[in-house]
Amino acid sequence: MKPALVIGAGPAGLMAADRLAAAGLPVVMADQKPSFGRKFLMAGKSGLNLTKIEDRDRFNAAYAEATPLLQPMIENFGPDAIIAWAEALGQGIFKGSTGRVFPQVMKASPxxxxxxxxxxxxxxxxxxxxxWSGFSEQDCMFDTPEGPQRVTPSVTVLAMGGASWARLGSDGAWATHMGDRIDIAPFQPANVGFRVTWSDHMAGFFGTPLKNIALHAGSQRTRGEVVISEQGIEGGGIYEVSRPLRDGAPLTLDLLPDLTPAQITDRLSGPRGKASLSNHIRKTLKLPPAKLALLQEFARPLPSAPEALAAIIKSLPVRLNGPMEMEGAISTAGGIVLDALDNSLMLKSAPGVFAAGEMLDWEAPTGGYLLTACLATGRWAGDHAAEWAKAQDAAAAL
Structure with a gap:
């Protein structure tokens, strides 16, 4: 029997290979790097956020316009199933207060x-x-240390990732080998920091985290933490709103999300004495130095009227100079357009070829959504690829 072929050994590819082999098919799995699961291990450096426990509708909504295609896959292998899967592999699970789920050891290698x-x-x-160097009719071609290799598979699952981690194998080079077989949306950085041209006085705050803030971009509002870096603003909070920012929405920060404008105004209306305006703000609002520096950076000269100053503190406009480079992004948008796939994740233009993971044109914020969808689409593609291969084999035997 011809082998089932899986190209790409990240989470989606590993899951597809698992399901194909469990269905009884011989499986060959190929990856361009010297070892498997390199991006999986990199994700584990920050704790390996496997998934997130929250309301199902809210969870599914994280995938935006890709939700109709991905929802049945996530319901088939969603947060509860992922926890059970990890535990079956001998890994204890820790559920954080925000619903995020991690291995107890907080790393990926075990x-x-x-x-x-x-x-x-x-x-x-x-x-x-x-x-992988492309198709030759139904065969898959590879460049290897031993020279060019050709594989004639019974079925193929493509899981070669996006374009934001070239050193780990996700370099997006596969897109150049698809020819005119499939429509591919251009890659764009997702879950990425944004550049800011800072004034010299901000240099002392590079590396400083901004805690307890709210970020507004377009219709999105989130509370999170960001880090002031030499290049701009990075961190989980900015990643959550990176899509509307990438699309041109302005960014504003609420530096005191637990206080109303009226409460801030009331505190600022107290006697100031001989204190400078900056010292008055710092003392009355307990504003950390980094937040005060941001106020000066983006709203100088600050209004002395308490109500006007409160309005700026609640909605500080931040001047951005576009997203940081693709290589620094956590993930990417773009890839195989969803209309090019049927509901089994098979390419409409290439029977017997399935695709999964970040090769597909979907994006989601960090926090468990990315890895969940990679695992879920890998499982879905693997299961349907096994069914397809068995059906073809049965038809050939008649």
Whole structure:
């Protein structure tokens, strides 16, 4: 029997290979890097946020216009199922107060080792340093250390990632080998920081986190933490609103989200004495130095009228100079357009070829949504690829 072929050994590809092998198909898995799961391990450096426990509608809404396609896949293998899967691989799970779910060891390597051992037990054959170079009719071509290689698979699952982690294998180069078979939306950075041209006085705050703020961009509002960096503003809070910012929405910060404008006005209306306006703000509002510096950076000269000053503190406009480079992004938008896929994630123009993970044109914020969708689409593609291959084999036997 021809092998099922999985190209790309990130979370989506590993899950697809798992399901194909569990269905009884021989599986060959190829990756261009010297080892599997490199991006998975990188995600684990920040704790490996596997998924998030929250209201189902709110969870699904994180995928925006991709929700109609992804929703059945996430309901098939969503947060509860991912927790059960990790526990079955011997990994204890920790659920944080925000609903985010992590391995108890807060890293990826034990989970990856257990998963690879399972794939070995299922007979999955690994091919490393195999870079996919395109199709030759139904065959898949690879550049390898041993020279060009050709694989004639029974079915293929593509899971080669987006374009934001070239050193880990997600370089987006696969898009140049698709030819005119499929429509591909241009890659764009997602979950990314934004550049700011700072005045010299901000240099002393580089690396400083801004805690307890709210960010507004277009119709989105979120509370989170950001970091002032030499290049601009980075961190989880800015990542959550990176899509509307990338699309041109202005950014405003609420520096005191727990206080109303009236409460801030009341505090600022107290006697100032001989104190400078900056010292008056700092003392009456307990405003940390970094927040006060931002006020000076983007709203100088500050109004002395308490009501006007309160309005600025609640909605401070931040002048951005566009997103940071693609290589620094957590993930990417763009990839295979969703209309090019049927409901099983098979390419409409290439029967027997399925796609999963960040190759597809969807995006979501960090916080468990990204990894959940990669695992869910990998599982969905693997299951449907196995069904397709078995149906083709049965038809050929008649």
């Amino acid at each position: 989970l990856l080792r257990a998963w690879l051992a399972r794939l070995d037990d299922l007979g999955v054959e690994r091919r490393v340093r195999w870079r």
